[in-house]
Amino acid sequence: MAITDLDAALPMLNPTKACNIYRLMRILAHSGFFAQQNLYNDAQEDGYVLTNAFHLLLKDNPLSDYAGHDQKLNSLFNEGMASDSRLVNSILIDKCKKVFEGLNSLVDVGGGTGTLSKAIADAFPHLECIVLDLPHVVANLQDSGNLKFFAKSFINYLCFHNNVQ
């Protein structure tokens, strides 16, 4: 998918932040989730394709959705992730305040049970925080104040627009 297609596929994105998509994709490519490729034999515009590692995260991959079938593992995993988030919460909120300046809302993709978003929502009450995660993760979580939970598979959303599925 080319960056221009990705921009078009994300209509909810604030236009002033659209320039950051390119940086995000470069980070994801650098991390091995996407590979940069000339998609249309067009020297002007590179695009991004999924790598094999990324395929492991797809909903249909049998190696990716085990926690959705085992409630105990689901709880253990979510609590482990939340503990990990607590380690960085205070640093992010105390030392990186500027990141949140000028924002009215943020979306925490793969935000688990919302530990990090809750801390951000408490520290910046004007900010609407939306947590997207898988249905079994957000199933019993309650919206509170400016914090909302949605079940949404972001990666599958991207892949759908990538025509992979």
Ligand SMILES: C[S@@+](CC[C@H](N)C(=O)[O-])C[C@H]1O[C@@H](n2cnc3c(N)ncnc32)[C@H](O)[C@@H]1O
């Ligand atoms: C490393 S954990 C992040 C935990 C979170 N930051 C927290 O504070 O608890 C990654 C999260 O991504 C979620 N996830 C995995 N695949 C996903 C997908 N296709 N769509 C949305 N979320 C996904 C997992 O359920 C998990 O909660």
